[in-house]
Ligand SMILES: C[S@@+](CC[C@H](N)C(=O)[O-])C[C@H]1O[C@@H](n2cnc3c(N)ncnc32)[C@H](O)[C@@H]1O
């Protein structure tokens with residue numbers, strides 16, 4: 001049975017009671033649970049467009065890419081880093097279609113919460129992964145969790161809000177950031193953009209951005225070669241917005257490849273309250 005999280009109302013910040021059908025605070029603000037089981041806590045003034053975040057095409061491409069197994073080693077490493085004890089309350093902030101949190105929730109006991117600003121992403125996550133709680137919310141605003149209520153916050157390739165992470169993470173909790181490592185997908189990126197960066201600085205930049213609130217306690221680099229087939233290449237281009245601005249010729253060239261060997265490089269940073 002799912003355990004409900006220590007949520008706070010996005011309108012008035014008092015505690016939210018989330019029962020089987022709806023979610024309501026003591027002041028009477030109520031939020032419906034969608035038929036897929038997720039909760040929409042995104043207030044209309046907290047979004048810049050009617051469909052913020054990744055769209056349905058990107059989400060489906062991301063799901064197919066994960067399902068193809070190309071990032072299974074990354075998933076295993078995240079599972080190892082994110083699980084502390086059996087009672088852990090874990091938030092995946094910017095969870096997308098739910099792959100990483102879904103894998104964690106299926107392998108371990110605990111309380112699992114996934115937040116994304118994209119309703120399509122959260123719906124997709126909620127349809128597949130039933131052991132986690134899925135919430136639509138804007139991570140750049142106040143996150144709908146009580147102060148110091150989470151053991152682990154996971155943020156993989158997603159926007160980060162260090163101030164809010166510091167507020168909602170327990171004093172001995174861990175913030176785990178997944179960022180692209182040196183030369184991540186360089187073989188693909190250099191074909192699509194003339195000035196593809198080497199990504200050497202990404203992990204340091206991520207740690208520095210969190211520095212006022214967090215200090216780094218551990219760093220893990222995972223790097224391997226992966227041969228992608230044509231379908232995987234197409235999905236990777238579809239799910240990665242930086243590839244969209246590459247020239248039509250460069251994109252057509254890449255899309256004609258039957259396969260391409262790429263470097264997969266990920267850095268997992270563990271940080272704790274400073
Ligand atoms: C590159 S995807 C990564 C998704 C997931 N962490 C993964 O690794 O598969 C970035 C995600 O951040 C979400 N996102 C963008 N802005 C956001 C915001 N302000 N609040 C919450 N999520 C946001 C997008 O909708 C998208 O699902």
Ligand SMILES: [Zn+2]
Pocket residue numbers: 009010011012013014025026027028029
């Ligand atoms: Zn309220």
